[in-house]
Amino acid sequence: MNPNPQAGRSAPDSAQPASAFGKLACSNCKLRDVCMPVGLDENELNRLDQMVSVRRKIKKGHALFRSGDPFTAFYAIRVGTFKSRVVTPDGKDQVTGFQMAGEILGLEGISMDRHACDAVALEDSEVCVIDYQHFQMLANEFAPLQKHFHRVMSREILRDRNMMLLLGSMSADQRVAAFLLNLAQRQQARGFSGQDMMLRMTREEIGNYLGLKLETVSRTLTRLSDDGMISVDQRHIRLLNATALKALIGLTD
């Protein structure tokens, strides 16, 4: 009978200074292409390195932050996967996204100076802590960094709008197809296979995210598998016919 780790407060699982040692710095980070520092020059990168000075490790099932926590920083994922979810007063919840390495967490907190969702690690993970105040001091000097920050927020809005389209108008087949294609595309952008993937989340979490019940997700995966578009072996999914999947959601390849 383990205490549910998600029930605990979101205390740091660990914290360590980071970029004083060159090889942990933004300037050396393999995720530079998908994370904050996109498009910065040497000088700007060095300043950023000084600022992103803390890392935090989060164990599977633990929260990086929770709804209501004061907002002081946002986070760039170095290693691992998270889910974000909003929770209603009466206990209903909605997974609003799955985030992977290089993606940013916590920007929704700026609005109220408090986080408005939970971010829970789906596997042992590690994030870079980016202090908002500190970051803004830097961004006010380097306009390109400010602009990049705006782009990141704007992209988040775009992503959420597309999710509204999915939730508002797509069938179960289409939702699952869109979900798998999106995941594959992001894996590929990180140098992994665009066909093969290991899901880090349960059917229930996928269903919650897609506005479906877990049984419907399971059935839909089976159906797509029967139709030869994918192969399913538990959480190992292979895209066998991406073109057909795209066609499902109205994309001509």
Place this chain on the structure above:
Amino acid sequence: MNPNPQAGRSAPDSAQPASAFGKLACSNCKLRDVCMPVGLDENELNRLDQMVSVRRKIKKGHALFRSGDPFTAFYAIRVGTFKSRVVTPDGKDQVTGFQMAGEILGLEGISMDRHACDAVALEDSEVCVIDYQHFQMLANEFAPLQKHFHRVMSREILRDRNMMLLLGSMSADQRVAAFLLNLAQRQQARGFSGQDMMLRMTREEIGNYLGLKLETVSRTLTRLSDDGMISVDQRHIRLLNATALKALIGLTD
């Protein structure tokens, strides 16, 4: 057989310089409490006034901007109501929001330097054009303005996340109740009645927004009306029992 006004390009319906004359300036605007200038001091306000120098009138049914249009500015609604919608390659579309006076349109465009949705006027409307580059020059000097801008974007993310919750997990009754309560609350924040409202959108647009068919919206309104929670006379809706409506979506008043 009229040419559909929505089919036309989004050319300015009209444009005029604005704030050179004091009474049209941000500093005098009745929407100050709900729009951009929140929390600025005199000095900052004057600078903002100089910048928000152009207004645009948009006739009912016409687009302020369309998906694909280059992004150069965002917009604050002075008068009227808009809907935003995203459109898929295959013609499906999703209304992602209804915006009223004081609210900001177009921030989704920053990410790609192009607008990613259409903003269509639901009645004859007028907006303040806020040039993004110009605004950023000012915001880089005045940290509070930059911070406010971030809050506006963050609030947009929050709003979209709540919409995902609605679309992902609520029944038709709950969706319509949440929609009406939200509208009423925003009307009230603008000094109008929190009970009485004139909808500016069709049942179809509401349905599209809420992930329902127009018939379902109509039936749901009838049902809420039969239950005495609201009265419906075409687009005139009156909230007769807001507490019951809130209870529907799990809010204890």
Place this chain on the structure above:
DNA sequence: CGGATACTTGAAATAATTCAAAGAATGTGG
């Protein structure tokens, strides 16, 4: 290994959609 969690599959139930028709409101052109 054993208990708990995750996943699949079937059958019945249901909420919402689709199809259809008719009535009300709105706006346009004569």
Place this chain on the structure above:
DNA sequence: CCACATTCTTTGAATTATTTCAAGTATCCG
């Protein structure tokens, strides 16, 4: 300013996609 066409809204009946309930199997983790 009226008449007609168009758009919008309501309502009913049949259909359907998804959910719910239920049971069984597989898998993971300590």
